[in-house]
Amino acid sequence: MNSCFSSCFRSAHMGPMRSDLPPRDVAALVMAIVVSLFAVGTAAAATVTVVATTEDLASLTREVGGDRVKVDAIARGYQDPHFVEPKPSYILRLQRADVLVVVGRDLEAGWLPPLLQQSRNARIQPGARGYLDASLTADILEISTGQITRAMGDVHPLGNPHYWLDPANGRRIAQAIVRKLTEISPGDTAYFNERYGDFDRRLTEAEKRWDSMMAPLEGLKVVTFHRSWPNFAERFGLDVIGYVEPRPGIPPSAAHTRELVQEMRRQDVRLILVEPYFDLRTPDAVARESGARVLVMSPSVGGLSEVTDYFKLFDYNLNLIASADEVAKGE
Amino acid sequence: MCASLVRPLILVSSFVVLASIEPAQAQSQDSQAIREELNRLRREFETLREQYTERLGALEARLVALEGAPRAAPGQPPPTATPLAELVAPVPPGAAGAGGPQGSLPVYGNVSALSKIFNPDVAVIGDFLGAAGGNPMQPAFELRESETSLQAIVDPYARADFFFAVSPEGIDIEEGYITFPALPGGLLMKAGRLRSAFGKVNTTHTHGLPWADRPLVTRNLLGGEDGISDAGVSVARLLPNPWIFLEATAEVYRGQSELFRSYERRDLTYVGHVRGYQDITESSNLELGASLAYGHNDAGPSATTRILGIDGTFRYRPLRRAMYQRLLARTELAWSRRSELGGLNAFGAYLATDYQFARRWFAGVRYDYSGRATQPGSKDNGTSWLVTYWPSEFNQIRGQYRRTNYAEGQTANELLLQFLFSIGAHGAHAF
Numbered sequence: 150m151n152s153c154f155s156s157c158f159r160s161a162h163m164g165p166m167r168s169d170l171p172p173r174d175v176a177a178l179v180m181a182i183v184v185s186l187f188a189v190g191t192a193a194a195a196t197v198t199v200v201a202t203t204e205d206l207a208s209l210t211r212e213v214g215g216d217r218v219k220v221d222a223i224a225r226g227y228q229d230p231h232f233v234e235p236k237p238s239y240i241l242r243l244q245r246a247d248v249l250v251v252v253g254r255d256l257e258a259g260w261l262p263p264l265l266q267q268s269r270n271a272r273i274q275p276g277a278r279g280y281l282d283a284s285l286t287a288d289i290l291e292i293s294t295g296q297i298t299r300a301m302g303d304v305h306p307l308g309n310p311h312y313w314l315d316p317a318n319g320r321r322i323a324q325a326i327v328r329k330l331t332e333i334s335p336g337d338t339a340y341f342n343e344r345y346g347d348f349d350r351r352l353t354e355a356e357k358r359w360d361s362m363m364a365p366l367e368g369l370k371v372v373t374f375h376r377s378w379p380n381f382a383e384r385f386g387l388d389v390i391g392y393v394e395p396r397p398g399i400p401p402s403a404a405h406t407r408e409l410v411q412e413m414r415r416q417d418v419r420l421i422l423v424e425p426y427f428d429l430r431t432p433d434a435v436a437r438e439s440g441a442r443v444l445v446m447s448p449s450v451g452g453l454s455e456v457t458d459y460f461k462l463f464d465y466n467l468n469l470i471a472s473a474d475e476v477a478k479g480e
Numbered sequence: 481m482c483a484s485l486v487r488p489l490i491l492v493s494s495f496v497v498l499a500s501i502e503p504a505q506a507q508s509q510d511s512q513a514i515r516e517e518l519n520r521l522r523r524e525f526e527t528l529r530e531q532y533t534e535r536l537g538a539l540e541a542r543l544v545a546l547e548g549a550p551r552a553a554p555g556q557p558p559p560t561a562t563p564l565a566e567l568v569a570p571v572p573p574g575a576a577g578a579g580g581p582q583g584s585l586p587v588y589g590n591v592s593a594l595s596k597i598f599n600p601d602v603a604v605i606g607d608f609l610g611a612a613g614g615n616p617m618q619p620a621f622e623l624r625e626s627e628t629s630l631q632a633i634v635d636p637y638a639r640a641d642f643f644f645a646v647s648p649e650g651i652d653i654e655e656g657y658i659t660f661p662a663l664p665g666g667l668l669m670k671a672g673r674l675r676s677a678f679g680k681v682n683t684t685h686t687h688g689l690p691w692a693d694r695p696l697v698t699r700n701l702l703g704g705e706d707g708i709s710d711a712g713v714s715v716a717r718l719l720p721n722p723w724i725f726l727e728a729t730a731e732v733y734r735g736q737s738e739l740f741r742s743y744e745r746r747d748l749t750y751v752g753h754v755r756g757y758q759d760i761t762e763s764s765n766l767e768l769g770a771s772l773a774y775g776h777n778d779a780g781p782s783a784t785t786r787i788l789g790i791d792g793t794f795r796y797r798p799l800r801r802a803m804y805q806r807l808l809a810r811t812e813l814a815w816s817r818r819s820e821l822g823g824l825n826a827f828g829a830y831l832a833t834d835y836q837f838a839r840r841w842f843a844g845v846r847y848d849y850s851g852r853a854t855q856p857g858s859k860d861n862g863t864s865w866l867v868t869y870w871p872s873e874f875n876q877i878r879g880q881y882r883r884t885n886y887a888e889g890q891t892a893n894e895l896l897l898q899f900l901f902s903i904g905a906h907g908a909h910a911f
Contacts, residue, residue, distance in 0.1 A: 225762070228799040235911045236765060237725040237757040244666075244718065263910045266639065269718065271662035276636060285523050292534060299874060299903075328519060335512075399872065400839050426800055428839070 197334050200246040200273075202257050203230055204451040205313045206283055208459040209323050210250060212348045214330055217337045221246075226451025229426045230310075231303070231398070235260040243268035246279065247333055250326060253284035256310035281329045284310070287318040290379045303398025311448065314381035316356055319459055323348055355460055359385070362471050369474060372413060372441070373422045374432060377448050385467065390416055393423070393432055401431040413439040420473060424448045442476075444469050600632030600640075603904035605687045613894035627654065627687060631907045634658065641907070643685065654685065655709070668716045676708040677716070677729040677753040678771040679789045679812050688909055690808070690834040690868070692880045692898040696848035696860050697828030701787065701816045703738035708773055710737040710749060725757040733775070739785060740775035749775030767793040779820040785853070788815045809833045816853050826851030834866075842868040848884075858887035876900040 199220045201207040207222035214220065223239055224230045230252065243249065243264055251257055265274060272279040289308035297304055312318045327345045331338045367386040374393040382389045391412055395405035412418075413435070421443045423432045432443045446466050447456040456465045607624045625647040633639045638660050645654040657672030675683050681698055686705070694705060702708060712733030719726040733749040735742030740749045755769035771789035790813045797806040813829040828850030836842045844866040852858045862884035869877045880896040 225799055229803060232802055234795075234797060234802075235908070236759065237727070237767075237911060238759050238765075240718070241725055259908050262908050266659065266661045267668060267910070269662055269666040269668055274636070274662065275633075286526055289530070292530070294534060299872075303872075332512075332515065332519075426803065428804060 197247045197330060198245055199248045199250060199330075200242055201250040202252055202261065203313075203449055205449050205459065205462070206250045206252065206322065206326075208450045208462075209313075209319060210326050212459065213323050213327050213341055213344045215340065215344050217334065217340060218330065222451075224449075226447065226449035226456065227425045227453070229424070230256055230449070231259060233257070233260045235264045237267075239264050240267045243273065244270050246270060246273050248279045248281060248329055249273035250281045250283055250329075252310050252313070253282040254289065254307040254310035254312075255305050278332065279329075281325060283322045283325055284308070284312060286321050286325045287312045288315065288321070288380070290383070291376075302394070302396030305397075309376065309379050311377040312380050314378060314448070314462075315384040316352055316359075316463065317384065318380060320349060320352060351460070355463065359463055359467050362467055366471065366474055369420070369470070370416055370418045371420045371422055371470075372409065372418055372435070374424060374427050377424060378422060378446075381466070387470075390418060393421065393427075393435060406431060406435060410435055410438040413441060420444055420470065422446045422470075425452050442473055444473055598632075600630040600642075601905040601907060603629045603631075603902060603906035605629070605900065605902045605906065607687055608899040609692060610897045611894055612897075614892060625654075625686070627685065629904075629906055637662075654706075666717055670714040671712075673711045674709060674714055674731070674733075676710065676712075676731055676733065676751045676773070677714060678702070678708050678751055678773050678787070679753075679769065679791045679814070680793065680810065681812060682707040682709075683910075687900050687902075690832070690842070690844055691846060691864065691866060692878050692896040693864075693882065695812070695830035695832075695846065696850040696862055696884070697812065697814050697830055700850040700852050700860065701814050701826055701828045706738050708737055708739055708749075708751065710734055710740070712749070723758075727755050729753040735775050739773075739777070739787075741778040742776060743781040747776040747781075749773065763798045764794070764796045767791075767795075777818055777820075779818065779854075783818065783820040785819075786817045789813065804836070804839050806836045807833065808835075816851075818853060824854060824856050826853050826856060840870045842866075842870070844868070852887070855887070860884065860886050874902045 196216070197214065197218045199207075199210050199214065199218050201210055201220060201222050203224050204222040204226040207220045210218060210220045221242055223242070224233045246268075249265075251261065271277060274280060275282075284307075289312055291305075292308035293304065293306045297306055313322065323345060327341045330341050363385045368388050369386070370388045370390050371382070372391045372393065373389055376392060376394075376397050378387070378389060381387070391409050393401050393406070393409065395402050418439065419441050421432050421436055421441050423429065423443055423445055425445055425447065429443060429445075435441070436443045445453070446469065447453045447462060450456055450459055450462050452462075453465065456462050605627045607626060609624045625645040628644045628646065630642040630644075631640070638658050640658050642656040643654040645652045653673050655673055655675055657670045657674050660667075660669045663669055675685075677683055679702075681689065681694060682702060686694070694707075698704065698707060710733035712731055714729060714731040716727055716729040719728055729752065731751040731753075733740070733751065735747045735749045737749070742748070751771065751773045753769060753771045755767060757765065757767045759765045769789075769791045771787075771791070773785075773787045773789075775785060777783050777785040792811050794809045795807070809832070811829065811831045814827070816824075816826045816828070818824040830846055830848045832844065832846035834842055834844040844864075846864040846866070848860070848862040848864070850860055852860070862882060864880055864882045866878060866880045868879075871877070876899075878896075878898040878900070880898070882892070882894045882896060884892045884894075886892070
């Protein structure tokens with residue numbers, strides 16, 4: 150646009166018009182060109198630029214925003230969202246964003262604040278109109294009310310931040326995104342609402358499918374690596390009886406692993422659910438000792454290559470559990 | 481119990497409805513404002529709802545605990561093989577019903593406990609250093625600082641950060657500044673006492689370094705432990721271009737630091753820094769920077785010091801294994817020129833790598849070389865080998881073997897042992 154601006158300006162001054170037009174008209178012409186350029190600029194910016202901190206939030210934004218939004222995620226699905234490096238390249242993306250959607254509950258506390266501070270973007274600072282904390286309207290589990298200390302590990306005092314793993318929360322997040330997009334781009338309200346309606350309908354259908362898949366497994370006992378799955382377990386009737394980590398964020402220890410194996414044998418636990426960013430050595434050892442199977446789950450959209458959107462997130466994980474349980478029963 | 485909870489809920493919801501009608505009548509034109517107000521109230525209501533659900537959950541858990549205990553006692557066989565509490569605990573530690581204190585905090589004086597939420601984040605970082613081995617140039621033991629940080633958002637336009645260093649020499653403000661993150665023109669401004677943006681190591685607090693000490697070039701040419709830090713103003717701007725991340729920083733300081741000396745008010749110190757950053761792949765990236773510092777020095781009112789610095793950093797951290805593996809290779813070069821005595825030139829540099837080879841283990845090596853700012857021809861060099869163990873991200877134990885060859889011909893072999901530990905909420909570090 151800059152180069153066009155200067156070349157237009159030059160033609161107004163040096164072209165054949167120069168001798169014919171009085172200076173006032175030239176000035177008016179230049180003004181008209183400038184105004185029209187700005188008009189083109191705003192028309193082109195009609196899509197809302199959204200940056201989401203995770204691919205789950207990006208996928209939900211895509212569902213309701215359609216082609217009226219341009220969405221970009223910071224953390225990849227196969228990356229531990231607690232530990233993202235605040236790379237300067239993210240600053241450039243945040244600088245251009247109209248809306249920032251965050252998971253909240255301190256999940257991004259280790260890396261988002263310095264990025265936001267350097268983004269030079271007042272629109273998306275906490276409390277500003279373009280800042281959306283998706284957890285505010287979601288159903289959050291494990292909110293601490295008593296005294297907590299870091300002796301408990303890397304606990305999240307504001308509740309478990311892995312709440313997107315319940316489709317009901319996915320629906321709530323999508324609603325919050327629709328409200329935010331409507332606020333930013335009121336002209337597209339009908340479009341966003343229609344997209345939400347469609348998303349809601351498809352999610353309801355999918356939930357029926359997932360429920361019938363999981364109904365025979367009601368109460369299935371599992372062990373998970375990290376405390377990432379409380380919402381998922383509650384929604385789909387899994388019973389998480391223990392964790393490979395002795396405490397959240399603390400690497401496995403020999404004593405805890407021994408106790409875990411005993412407990413798994415006692416309760417006949419057949420499945421260990423692990424996120425793709427954890428080392429498989431300890432889970433594999435636990436599996437060998439206890440006779441269970443390790444399943445590499447996708448805790449986020451993009452966690453594994455076939456999990457490309459919010460629906461496939463549940464399709465993949467639930468299929469994995471259901472088929473592994475069948476194999477275990479067959480043995 | 482439920483009925484007593486339902487009544488306040490109804491009251492609250494009717495209040496929400498009434499409150500949302502009031503402004504609606506007042507500003508019937510401005511539907512945007514109403515929508516915002518409604519959203520705000522909806523959020524408040526959600527929070528209230530959450531709090532009630534929590535309280536309800538906690539009370540129910542207590543009820544179950546109270547009723548459950550005596551019921552099992554008569555007639556029942558004693559419970560066999562008590563399951564491991566840690567493995568089967570249905571309630572996470574600290575959550576409602578886990579036995580911790582519940583309900584709102586007690587109120588002291590007139591101010592409610594709610595006012596505490598505006599307190600800044602407070603953290604203390606202890607830095608304990610033990611040294612063994614002979615070093616004719618330094619004391620056998622270096623007692624170090626504990627850093628206290630107070631950080632908070634001031635208002636919608638600014639945030640503030642204070643870092644107090646308490647050391648045997650006393651209390652010192654290491655940094656204390658206000659940041660305006662979103663000024664017109666894409667500027668980020670800091671004002672106060674700052675570690676200046678010269679290179680990489682100068683901006684980093686001691687506890688953020690991958691070593692127990694600072695490189696020789698910092699000690700000989702760049703102001704030692706405190707570095708170039710002074711009271712002043714810093715303005716940084718991104719330089720938009722289609723290729724890479726580019727940021728320019730311009731700073732003006734009062735001119736009183738380890739390195740610079742001001743004789744008159746106009747004897748200011750100027751620091752400029754440009755850095756470029758580019759992702760090579762999603763796992764690796766390269767950062768290059770150039771810095772310039774200029775100001776009057778302690779040799780006399782007309783003497784000046786000018787330092788040119790170049791820094792380069794390569795990082796590798798595979799995203800899927802981010803917790804277990806990373807590599808950082810960094811070099812910084814500095815050319816110092818003092819104007820007195822016809823010009824005193826000195827050059828210094830370090831080259832270092834730090835490699836994480838397991839979740840809790842890091843190994844590193846650093847080569848140091850540096851002239852001395854006021855003694856041309858005197859050159860020191862050294863090599864350090866490091867191992868760092870992280871029990872957690874709040875706790876680091878570091879061993880460093882350092883061999884230094886001083887210009888006087890003496891050699892020092894030292895073993896440094898550092899304990900770094902952090903309590904409280906320390907703000908995230910910049911990249």
